[in-house]
Amino acid sequence: MKDLTPRKSRPCLLETLETRCLMSAGSLDTTFGVAGSGKVLAQSVGFEIADVAVLPNGKVIAIGTLNKDFAVARLSTDGKLDRTFGGGDGVATADFGGEDNPDFGIGGDFANTVAIQADGKIVVAGGMTEDAWDNYGNTAVARFNTNGTLDNSFDGNGRMTINFTGVGESFANAIAIQPDGKLVVAGVANTAGTITIHLRTEDFAVARINPNGSLDTTFGKAGNGSFSGTAGRTGKITIGFGGETSEAATAISLAPNGKIYVGGSGGPGSQVRFAVARLTDQGSLDSSFSDGISGPGRFNNLFLPKSELRDLQAQPDGSVVLVGKFADNFAVARLTSAGKLDTNFAGTGHVETDLGGVDDARHVRVSKEGILVAGSSNGKFAMARFKTNGLLDGFFGQNGKVTTAAGIKDSILTTNLTSDGKILAVGRTGTMARFISAVPKVGIYSLDNSAREGAVDNQANFVVTRDAVYSFNTKVFFDIAASATVGSDYTTSLTFINSTTTTRTPGDLLPTTGVPTFQRRVCIEIPAGQSFVVVPIDVIDDTVNEGVETVKLTINANSLYRIDAADTATVSIQDNDAMIFGRL
Secondary structure: OOOOOOOOOOOOEEEOOOOOOOOOOOOEOOOOOHHHOOEEOOOOOOOOEEEEEEOOOOOEEEEEEEOOEEEEEEEOOOOOEOOOOOOOOOEEEEOOOOOEEOOOOEEOEEEEEEEEOOOOOEEEEEEEEOOOOOOOEEEEEEEEOOOOOEOOOOOOOOEEEEOOOOOOOEEEEEEEEOOOOOEEEEEEEEOOOOOOHHHOOEEEEEEEEOOOOOEOOOOOOEOOOOOOOOOOEOOEEEEOOOEOOEOEEEEEEEOOOOOEEEEEEEOOEOOOEEEEEEEOOOOOEOOOOOOOOOOOOEEOOOOOOOOEEEEEEEOOOOOEEEEEEEOOEEEEEEEOOOOOEOOOOOOOOEEEEOOOOOEEEEEEEEEOOEEEEEEEEOOEEEEEEEOOOOOEOOOOOEOOEEEEOOOOOOOEEEEEEOOOOOEEEEEOOOOEEEEOOOOOEEEEEOOOOEEEOOOOOOEEEEEEEEOOOOOOOEEEEEEEEEOOOEOOOEEEOOEEEOOOOOOOOOOOOOOOOOOOOOOOEEEEEEOOOOOEEEEEEEEOOOOOOOOOEEEEEEEOOEOOEEEOOOOEEEEEEEOOOOOOOOOO
């Protein structure tokens, strides 16, 4: 018995090939933003945005520096400052008392990175200077309640500082929150023991902080320099890659097994390039991870000098994806769990991608759809999506790439997957843009694959499916091969698309006026909010004996979708007219 509701026969439609813009992976979501633009321009927050985070409700936290203090703003989904946050103007601040030099515009407190705890509290990290010449300083961390007030349960006043080496400057560029609520911060520290410029040596600096704001003394190097046991550890560690000058950590990723990946730039001499360290849960360099050249727990053997690692993401199998810039292109690489380049990725373990301008990859997100790399190209939002084998995903944007104008001289700082699977990108101006992410997988089959002329229920049908309920339409294209003729043998809701064929074959639609053109391609649209659509083949009870006739649909390849194994279906029309024999 049919599990379908009855429907009236509908006439065939005729249209030219795709005059409308359909949403596909990488296209702006026209259901978002102003006038279907897919974008929301943000109100000025009053400071230069250094980092952003997206809250579960879609609001955006933007952080930076205002009047030499940490500054945190909350933007509503319409891009306006949320005046229920902070001091009534949508902005909150934290003052660490850093010294500043107003004549030279240096010093003070500065915020670089933000993360959101599971309870909604906001953690911001950066640095503070202790002299007006920016020579001395400590890493600074603040925690805010969800309403923008400082959280006094964090080190007593919502603020704490970390001195890594006793002499010189340190600050944080990245922060991550462990499942147990501990905070891991990473950045840079001067380890040379002097503030003399030409003698300074800056290394990776990593610390772990308890939820109450104290340093975690089960982490890092012990006061005597050893890593044995957990007693007497300092809660912090510095890591060098042999560089003569500046090495800096810019990203953290926590692996499911508790290991900690820290990425940035560094290298021997002045050859700064991608640099990665892997730490155990106790903060020791992990000797099972190495490129074989740079020492235990380190990788520093990729791209030429002046490459910069911006972000990384650990994978469940122990591998890690790295992104950044090299020679004004997106640079992407994958390492194995042992710390070697993964040759299953692009054949060499790394790939450079030119998006047509001065390109800078700042963020990576790995999902079931692939490896999404986001940043900027000539001041525009830019993204590229790769398959897990390192090849560009041709279903995303234009040959795997997307660029779109957003704010002035903007760059994507982070992305977030919405509850319906779309990509929300947020830039350093606070501008938000939402993109279609998923590529639906479509198929076709028939519940009722046979109908008979003159029958009470004289309808066969096709069912065109996609693999999930999406918030946008998906148009599916087919080749039609038929011995039945539309218009005289059956009607259907299929749309017939103009072609340049001038020879009629069975199944073509005969035009009633104008120059004869015959159609062999058809399409149907699965509406937003549905995972399938039923295509009726309503039989016309004619008076001609034609025997059994068929209608066969085969899905055409298209960038709007992937094709399921069930890509072809056929229905048949049974005749009810008697055969007429002539006399001898």
